Amino acid sequence: MIAPSLEGLSVTVPAPEPITARRVQERFQELARAHASERMRPRTEGLAWGDEVLVDIAGYSNGRLIPFSVRTDVWLPLAPDPLLPGLYEQWVGHLPGESVLVDIVLGENYPIEALRGQPARFALLIQAAREVKYPDPTNPEFLEALGRGATLEEVMRGVARELQQEAARARFLEGQQRVLEEVAARTQVDIPEELVDEEIRLRWGASEGRSVTKLKFSNKHQEESLQTWLADERTRAEARQRLRISLALGAICKRDGLILTPAKVLEVIQAESTAAGVPLEQATAVFASEPQQHVRITQAAWHLLAVDHVMSKAQVHGAGT
Numbered sequence: 001m002i003a004p005s006l007e008g009l010s011v012t013v014p015a016p017e018p019i020t021a022r023r024v025q026e027r028f029q030e031l032a033r034a035h036a037s038e039r040m041r042p043r044t045e046g047l048a049w050g051d052e053v054l055v056d057i058a059g060y061s062n063g064r065l066i067p068f069s070v071r072t073d074v075w076l077p078l079a080p081d082p083l084l085p086g087l088y089e090q091w092v093g094h095l096p097g098e099s100v101l102v103d104i105v106l107g108e109n110y111p112i113e114a115l116r117g118q119p120a121r122f123a124l125l126i127q128a129a130r131e132v133k134y135p136d137p138t139n140p141e142f143l144e145a146l147g148r149g150a151t152l153e154e155v156m157r158g159v160a161r162e163l164q165q166e167a168a169r170a171r172f173l174e175g176q177q178r179v180l181e182e183v184a185a186r187t188q189v190d191i192p193e194e195l196v197d198e199e200i201r202l203r204w205g206a207s208e209g210r211s212v213t214k215l216k217f218s219n220k221h222q223e224e225s226l227q228t229w230l231a232d233e234r235t236r237a238e239a240r241q242r243l244r245i246s247l248a249l250g251a252i253c254k255r256d257g258l259i260l261t262p263a264k265v266l267e268v269i270q271a272e273s274t275a276a277g278v279p280l281e282q283a284t285a286v287f288a289s290e291p292q293q294h295v296r297i298t299q300a301a302w303h304l305l306a307v308d309h310v311m312s313k314a315q316v317h318g319a320g321t
Contacts, residue, residue: 003251004186067228175316249306
């Protein structure tokens with residue numbers, strides 16, 4: 001294939017959403033969660049609103065598995081979800097260890113358009129539940145532990161600043177994604193459907209495929225789970241776009257004579273060691289000794305090198321500027 005031109009590469013990123021008081025409060029709650037007390041509920045004590053529940057869960061609609069609904073060993077909060085109205089509300093009162101069937105109607109904004117407003121049944125195994133009590137938000141010791149100010153007002157201002165920094169980072173990443181999408185649009189290449197299928201199979205196998213295996217679904221139902229992914233148009237479009245971008249970046253590397261340096265590989269290893277919370281020396285040793293990890297990290301480094309090169313040729317504008 002011919003590498004796409006990078007001449008005149010320019011995109012515009014929409015203005016960010018304003019940081020609302022509600023979003024600041026939500027982030028404050030997320031930070032406070034690390035300082036909350038927990039009490040595991042015994043198997044004789046029913047779940048209560050606000051609990052966190054460890055479940056295996058799978059959803060069905062019109063007699064078929066709902067794509068992406070199968071999850072295992074996941075902690076979920078008992079809190080409202082507009083996409084799944086009534087789902088978590090019906091868990092209240094059930095006991096840890098119970099298997100439960102819950103019938104709801106999927107929300108009008110459900111991500112899969114064909115399922116919006118459709119009846120659905122969720123089967124779940126409640127493995128465990130914990131009651132969570134948050135600290136007094138005005139407690140000086142709690143505020144000191146957060147490390148963002150001596151008073152609640154100072155902490156809230158600090159949280160708002162962090163959200164603004166995150167929004168700036170998210171805007172940068174959105175600009176990068178829009179540049180890559182423009183590069184993909186300039187790429188003349190046919191993506192075989194078999195390649196799209198394989199990309200989806202890999203994603204499924206690393207996520208829902210593991211869950212249906214753990215839950216000991218029959219081969220028939222495991223295949224049904226996979227087929228829901230393969231048939232989902234949004235999933236296919238996203239897989240096709242990932243492949244197009246990957247092929248475009250590979251062709252650009254070859255055309256522009258990019259060379260992968262040890263420094264770029266180390267950058268990937270450092271990022272992964274930080275994310276995993278392991279020493280850099282340990283991550284480096286894994287890279288050197290395990291062939292599969294060596295290949296994976298090298299591929300990630302090539303991708304990062306190519307993206308950096310493309311971004312150096314692109315202009316990213318903010319809306320209204």
